[in-house]
Amino acid sequence: MKYTEEMILHSESGYCMPFEAPQGQDVDLSLGYGEQVHPETGEKFFHHGIDFDVRRYMLSAVASGIVSGVGNDPAHGICLTIRYGEYEVTYGHLSSVFAQFGQRVKAGQTVALSGERLHIGVRFKGEELNPIEFLTMLYGNIMALQDAGDDGTAGFYEPGPETDYEKDKREIEELMLRFLPHYMDDLRCGAYTVPAHTEQSLRHIFTMGAMKEYFYERMPSLYNPLGLGRKAVPLACKVQNLLIADFLNYLALRHEAYLPGSGGDVKKNFMTKP
Structure with missing residues (x-):
């Protein structure tokens, strides 16, 4: 898609990820966005999001928004979708959901619990995005705001x-x-x-x-x-x-x-x- 300046989203939560890993523990991306190869069958398929191996992690809203969807998807199980302006971010493979459809949520508010893993999908004005680019954008915004709050000499x-x-x-x-x-x-x-x-x-x-x-x-x-x-x-x-x-x-x-x-x-x- 063609990127524009209106795609800038500020995360008031101070987090660029919907979960926080335990101290000293890294969380790996288990499945990326785009064309992938099935590890067992060898067949190629297109993955419309990213997956993390995070079992029973508390999940938060990355910005202030409104819950625009709660349901059960054949591919991703229990799902929760939150709208942030023109963005819609979906969490899949959930074990529990703590927010209701139409509920307004604040940045950093706990909204769900992951199951055996977590799937994240992102859309802007209905068009699918690579979630890594969305999360990277949030990280850049947080770093820019932190930089603006110091003595101005950061590189x-x-x-x-x-x-x-x-x-x-x-x-x-x-x-x-x-x-x-x-x-x-x-x-x-x-x-x-x-x-x-x-x-x-x-x-x-x-x-x-x-x-x-x-x-x-x-x-x-x-x-x-x-x-x-x-x-x-x-x-x-x-x-x-x-x-x-x-x-x-x-x-x-x-x-x-x-x-x-x-x-x-x-x-x-x-x-x-x-």
Whole structure:
């Protein structure tokens, strides 16, 4: 399906999973989404969800929503479906259900008990999704909100693409810790203006990215609102190079601060070429 920004869902529960594993114990995915091979017959089949080996686990709502279905399915046994906005998340292979049809549930509220295992299926506006992408989106949102609540110096959760400034990375990070608030304030009040050729380069990069469908390759989240995936790595490198270069240009012009080994003769020559 085509991903859009409206697919971002915030999990107020602070959990991206409907269950919590005992401390020190990992829970493995026993059956993935998509085409699978039956372990006994060898026949191929399409699995419309994911399964976990979680026997008698308490299951919670991952966000605030309303119970839109309770029933018994021939393939997945006792099932419970909760609607979160345009999403519907179904828990299958249950032994007990603690919520009634039409009941409003809060994020983190216990709604069911798994049986011998747990099946999870996800739909958005009626269209089936890979539940792993849905759970990953929730995780990204939780991490983004936690990041926003700290001192603002936390880094990426995944390794970022390498830039032209890798050898000066530590020095640049130290300069950012010291001068980035001033940079943002000066941009906001107009004391510093991004050069026209830098702005034009950024516009060109994002236009080309849209034409090549780099955006919304994966489900968007607060952490990754444009849904950037592997295809967008070259775009991300170019954007980072331009932004770092502009920050260094700002330091030279406004604070006469330079990277180690640089001097006044490079004061106006930090910008990368478009």
